[in-house]
Amino acid sequence: MRVVETLSASTGGIGRHVADLAPRLAALGHDVTVLCPPSTAAAHDLAGLDVGPPRRLARLRGVDVVHAHGYKAAAAALPWTRLRRIPLVVSWHNAVLADGAAGRVGRALQVLVARGADLTLGASTDLVAAARAAGARHAALGPVAAPRLAAPTVPRERSRAALGLAPGTVLVVTVGRLAPQKNLGLVLDVAARLAARTDLTFVLAGGGPLQATLAARAAREGTRVRLLGPVDDVASLLAAADLMLLTSSWEARALVAQEALLAGLPLVSTRVGGIEELVGDAAVLVPGGDAAAAAAAVVALADDPARRAALAAAGLRRAATWPDEDEVAQDLSATYGRLVDRRAGGHSTKGRPPT
Structure with a gap:
């Protein structure tokens, strides 16, 4: 099949997902084209693939199926696929969380692409x-592969020494884009509640629009929260x-x-x-925005190495149940084939699952 994977600007998870998926679809025998902005192409390894800007879609011929990742990419592809x-x-891959005009536009795009797509896959x-x-013809849980995790390049004790940690310190790490959705002020709230615990150190790793604001608050409050900025070797930090x-x-x-x-x-x-x-019972979950509950959970784990070890083991077992990139590609390949067969047979997919 001639398959087009299209997405808008993404330097993070969505782009990585497509970069993992596309070569595996090609290895299964499909002719794959990836359409994305230059910034997305530059941020991910798409070597060896047919890559171009989204506007190229109108010039492609012989396409069997288009898979759009995200509302904006779907809205751009919808008129051409209908024609x-x-x-x-x-x-x-994401919910619409914004208020005001941005939120209204986002929800309008949701309705547009839900009603126009042959199949909607939710993460x-x-x-x-x-x-x-929103009126989707058919919606189902979409397969998303677990990420490949690189091995640490720096031994644990050397990394901890570089961070200036005293022996016995419990290091609590948060990794992510410093943006509103991540609610990273909650990390500082937790650290403030646990200020008397000198054996706890909090680290925030990542860059983003809130970096200066968070850094200023941490300095003003004197909490033991260190902002590292973007970190290339996440595996060593986790170790x-x-x-x-x-x-x-x-x-x-x-x-x-x-x-x-x-x-x-x-x-x-x-x-x-x-x-x-995603995690089942392999993590401690607390209500969103609840600093008291989060602080209590951190303290309970900090004071209980055996519980931490049990959770670590449970996490590894849970992770083993997640599909890998090859399984996701095979699943989507079969889904594409069913959609193409139904369209060729003149049958509507409305009300009937194509997966």
Whole structure:
């Protein structure tokens, strides 16, 4: 089949997902084209693939199926796929969280692409429910592969020494883009509540628009929260840590949560979006925005090495149940084939699952 994977600007998880998926679809015998902005192409390894800008879609011929990742990419592809009667698969990776005009535009795009797509795949069950509420012909939970986790390049004790940690210090790490969705002020709230615990150190790794604001607040309050900025060697940082704290207001399948479990690192996370269905009972989950509950969970784990070890083992078992990149590619390849067969046979997919 001639398959087009299209996405808008993404230097993070969505781009990585497509970069992992496309070559595997090609290895299964499909003719794959990836359409994305130059910034996305530059941020991911797409070597050996047919890559071009999204506007190139109108010039392509012989396309059997288009898979759009995200609302913007789907909205751009929808008119052309309707005109050419080409099956359109749309993956919803994120919720619309914005208020005001941005939120209204985002929700309008949701309705547009839900009603126009032959199949909507949600990265979490709440996204599937949102797609159905928006009028999706058919919506299902979409396969997303667990990330590959590189081996640490720096030994644990050397990393901890570089951070200036005293022996016996419990290192709590948070990794992510410093943006509103991550609700990283909650990390500082937790650290403030635990200011008397001199054996706890908090580290925030990542860059983003809130970096200066968070750094200024940490300095003003004098909490033991260190902002490291962007970190290339996340695996070594996770190996140096004793537990991870995830404070997001919403996540589908949080990349950092998956990395924590894959690294055998105990996780404390807000119970939001698709987190619970991702980690099951292999993490400690607290209500979103609840600093008291998060602080209590951090203290309980900090004071109980045996519980941390048990959670680490449970996390590794849970991670072993997640599909890998090859399984995801095979699943989507079969889904594409069913959609193409139904379209060729003149049968509508409305009301009937194509997966």
